[in-house]
Amino acid sequence: MNKIFSAPASFEAEHSLLSLAANETDTAIVITDNLGKAIYVNDGFTRMLGYTSAEMWGKLPSAMVCGPYTDTETLQRIRQHVSSGESFRAEILIYDRWGKPLWISAVVNAVKSEQGECTAMVGVWTDITNTKMHEVLQHKVLHALVREAPILGVMRLICTEVERIAPEVMISIRRLDEYKRLWTLGAPSLPADYVKAMDGLMLGHAIEDCEIPGLEGQLVIFAEQTPDSFWGRQKDLAQECGLVTCWWHVIRSSDGCTLGTLAFYYRETRGPDNLHRHLADVSLNLCSLALEREASKENIRRLAYYDGLTGLPNRSALVARIESLLAEATREGCALALLFIDLDRFKQVNDSFGHPAGDTLLCEVARRVKECLGKFDVAGRLSGDEFVVALMPCDAGKAVARCESIMAKLNGPFTIGPTIVTPTASVGIALFPQHGDSVHTLLLHADMAMYHAKSKGRHRYSMFNPELNRISQENLKLERALREALHNDQLQLHYQPQVRLEDESLHGVEALARWHHPDFGMVPPERFVTLAEERGMIADLDHWVIHAACGQLRKWRCLGLAIPHVSVNVSPTTFSDQAFPGWIARTLAENGVCAADLMLEVTEGVLLDTVSGAFANLNAVRDLGVRLSVDDFGTGYSSLSYLYRMPVAELKLDKSFVRELEYNESARALSSAVISIGASLRLAIVAEGVESDAQRRTLQAQGCKVAQGYLFARPMEADKLTAWLTCSPPPASVCRS
Incomplete structure (x- = not known):
């Protein structure tokens, strides 16, 4: 028989080498008997989780390291494998001796006798927390950015992945608009009432609390806030929603400009641990990258897709804005109304007074339409004398009232040279979600309703009716x-x-x-x-x-x-x-x-x-x-x-x-x-x-x-x-x- 070594090692030397190899590795090794109770853990186990071999002796490892957010289904499957003496692999969130969470990848192999009975289980546990954050979180988000995923989808992906890695956290990502107001892009686990209350608030009102030493973020404990402070005004609602602590950051661009905020919410009084700090660092970089990319795209859209005559968004920009409103309406469960406005007898103005006069009238109409817009409304010019207004939130009753108000505003006299013109318009109304769930469907249906209004006479409005439209087309x-x-x-x-x-x-x-x-x-x-x-x-x-x-x-x-x-x-x-x-x-x-x-x-x-x-x-x-x-x-x-x-x-x-x-x-x-x-x-x-x-x-x-x-x-x-x-x-x- 050939020998691998030139001389056989003594049993003691071999045992010493094996012990050295087991204890100096970064992975945790745990050996259990056929009942699943620990009979050995290496020094790596102690370094990773804080428990010594003596403390683990005779204990069920799964019972020692589980915590409040350990997945019970995964834990149950692990225990079934152990009780059956079967080898397995698993990824699970566990907690060390001091309650710090970490993700591990466990590979457990059964040791069986010559008769095929399980006599022991040998488990090798690897800390994959950083891998989860960097390889999984970053990879998924960067892949979404490469695929040009919508900003709302990217932000929701960040939130979902962070909350999967740290289940005790509820995350929100908000974007800063041109008026310094914050709007939620992602907050899948926060109560909807709280998210709605926070939307539209000014960023400057929140920068009041002292920074936590050693951290870039700011920690807010709602119970300690005064009623006249920004967070104090949110105190009652936050506590009603079960929110106790908020740790928030400002998302900044590469040149230091403020883009939005990132916040971790907790249901207990606590500060962030190292895992949360790492997650915040990674998330802030990803949020900054995503928001900067979106800002660049927005700037390109502004240069390319705004109407040069009226200053209103043209078709492309209007569709993009309404899509954003639809996403927000879907998230908040509210209604949206689309008004398709077509000027009556506009061709007569061009024919009678010339195209410059027609352009002047279009600019005046655009100005009047903008004066009728609310804080969340959007208006744009499609083409020629066609304008679209998106109203949110807006149900059928409000849509009719707003439509009548806009028509009355447009109907005011207007001077073109020596002549006084009184514009009128026909308007079609389509509602989300009743009349469609996409911009193009709503535009089509509002357009059909507008033509129905024109067919009844000028200066009228009509609400889209799917049945009437179907009958009309068939008829x-x-x-x-x-x-x-x-x-x-x-x-x-x-x-x-x-x-x-x-x-x-x-x-x-x-x-x-x-x-x-x-x-x-x-x-x-x-x-x-x-x-x-x-x-x-x-x-x-x-x-x-x-x-x-x-x-x-x-x-x-x-x-x-x-x-x-x-x-x-x-x-x-x-x-x-x-x-x-x-x-x-x-x-x-x-x-x-x-x-x-x-x-x-x-x-x-x-x-x-x-x-x-x-x-x-x-x-x-x-x-x-x-x-x-x-x-x-x-x-x-x-x-x-x-x-x-x-x-x-x-x-x-x-x-x-x-x-x-x-x-x-x-x-x-x-x-x-x-x-x-x-x-x-x-x-x-x-x-x-x-x-x-x-x-x-x-x-x-x-x-x-x-x-x-x-x-x-x-x-x-x-x-x-x-x-x-x-x-x-x-x-x-x-x-x-």
Whole structure:
């Protein structure tokens, strides 16, 4: 066997060398028995933690070195490994004999017998406190800076890492603005009420306390502060939040300028220990580096992104500032309002007085907008005559009030040369977080709201409404499609039979407009009819339906089909047109249909309209021989005094009454009353929406003569109605042209 050494060492010499190696190392070595109790610690253990071998004998090391902020989950895992006799590695915060915290990396190996049983555990503990501070903290923050992470993210990272290394500390980092006010950039563990109270305070008010000997920072014990001092004014709130001591520093740039403050807060009366001092040194350097970098970026933005005409931030700077406000609003849980301001008729100023006059007006508008800003508000010029104002904190009610105030301010007279101009503006309002969580989304929605305000008239404001906007966008597309459909004759008519209950013969048919679009599919009538009313197309739609229905009736007559009449619903708007009776006469003549073949259905409101011309048109149409029907009778402005004097031939019992006939006594009483009214006035009664035989029997028992509904037939295309009639031709008398 080859020998490593030229001569074997004695047992005593070998033991001496091993003891020397174990005791002179900087790491702590601890050996425990199979129960986890210490049977040996080296001198390095004593130097690191202060406990001698005699003091550790028979003790559980984990119980001796744990402290108030030792992670209990990690400690539990370590004890499970020890009890199971398993080797493991762990990083954990522990405390020395005098209560000083330090981070260690522990590598523990199990010593096992030939039978595989654990007989001892050998642990090697290494102090990694400085590694945590320098390699971990610095590496993470510098990496974030290289990646151009936002300043708020960098500062929160510093806070998080410091508090992870020293859990007894709550850290805050504040930035100094141009007005010497402090604003929190990071304070993840401090109570929100305290953070909010500290924001916006002047830095000079805090420089009152004496410095701690040997330290650059200043120590504040809240209980000792006088009520008239800066910290004394914060005393009650600090104590309510459980804050007892604050150790704070001024963050300075490389040339000595003040950039902000760094503060360590404690929940007990104490000063900083060496660990905290090291953490403060490292953090101050990192904060200074991050804030200087941010100041340089801000200076570049100021040179490159401010509007040269008005002095307001332009789009890029405005977006950056609003993003900062959004981050602050998110952190504080408050609302923010975005106002999109567009001058009315600005082009007329340029065209009438020249562009220099327009520039003068823009500068005056910018000045007036800035006068309306609060301490935390931001304003900027997007482009042309568009301005944006961000208000924080600001809910919906305040946003409207502030908007009205700004509009009133802008509306004051302004002299351009010899001419007095009174500017007006249209404003759109979007709220954070209701209407979006990003600058671009809020700008888009405020812009949409502004255009909505302009569409209602100048010098107005509008609050963004997601549903209204969605409907507006869809209706815009639908409007174009409907105009095209009316122009190109792309709508269809379906016809629903009206039958006489006594023998189920045909009384007439009602023409109902239907629209199937290749992209939108089958568009419900209530959708496109309402759209036609809103967008001024209802008269065109009514004309198309009447013309198409009369043309179809002529085709049926040519086929020898007995169709007594066709009913068409006409809107009040169409009926109010003075030219409507003449158009009806021409349409009847063009299609060779006699007037009695056409029934026009109107709502009860038309009967009461004595202003728009509808009343006169009722008589004019009646004089042509066209019969009139009151649609949905009983649901509107029913008036018997008007009804008996109006030239109507028919009442249509609304389907809302018919639907409840079987189980609602009140519905039966109302339907009976309507039928009796019709009979007394010698008017035909048509019940709509009949779907069951029980409804039919009830109506017939009450004296109703005519009904329509799914019980008899659904609305159908003309050719299908032809087939339906051919299968069971109804007896009827018709007026032939």
